[in-house]
Amino acid sequence: MPIDHLMLKVKDWSKAKAYYTTALKPLGYEPVADWGTGGGFGVAGQPGNIYVKQEEKPTRAHFAILAPSEESVKEYYKLALESGGTDNGAPGFRAHYAPDGVGCFVIDLDDNNIEVVYRP
Numbered sequence: 001m002p003i004d005h006l007m008l009k010v011k012d013w014s015k016a017k018a019y020y021t022t023a024l025k026p027l028g029y030e031p032v033a034d035w036g037t038g039g040g041f042g043v044a045g046q047p048g049n050i051y052v053k054q055e056e057k058p059t060r061a062h063f064a065i066l067a068p069s070e071e072s073v074k075e076y077y078k079l080a081l082e083s084g085g086t087d088n089g090a091p092g093f094r095a096h097y098a099p100d101g102v103g104c105f106v107i108d109l110d111d112n113n114i115e116v117v118y119r120p
Contacts, residue, residue, distance in 0.1 A: 007053060009110070011109075015109055020050070021041075023079050024050070026071075026072040027067055028043045028072075030043075037054040063114065072116075072118070073091050073104055073116050073117075077091050088106055
C-alpha cells in the first residue's frame with residue numbers, strides 16, 4: 001500500500017515553510033495547509049501528504065519522494081541547496097532504484113535527510 005502521509009518535525013515552521021515551498025516545487029508539491037505552527041504540502045488536486053510541524057526538540061527523519069523526471073531530481077537538488085539545504089549525495093545514477101534510476105539526497109534545515117528518486 002502507498003504511504004498516506006508523513007510528518008517532519010522542525011525547529012522553525014516559517015523557515016521550513018519557505019524552504020519546502022521552494023525545494024518541493026519541481027516535484028509538483030505546493031503548500032496546501034497552514035495551521036500556524038505547521039502545515040502540509042501536496043500535489044495539486046490531492047490532499048497534503050507531507051506535513052511539517054514545529055517542535056522544541058525535533059527528531060531526524062529520512063524519507064524518499066518520487067520524482068516525475070530526471071530533470072525534476074536535478075531541479076529539486078539545486079533549489080534545496082539554494083534554500084539552505086546541505087548536499088548529502090548529488091543527483092546521479094542509482095542502480096538500486098531501477099536500471100536507469102536517478103536520485104539525490106539533501107539534508108534540510110533541521111537535519112532531515114530527504115531523498116528524491118526517479119524510477120523510469
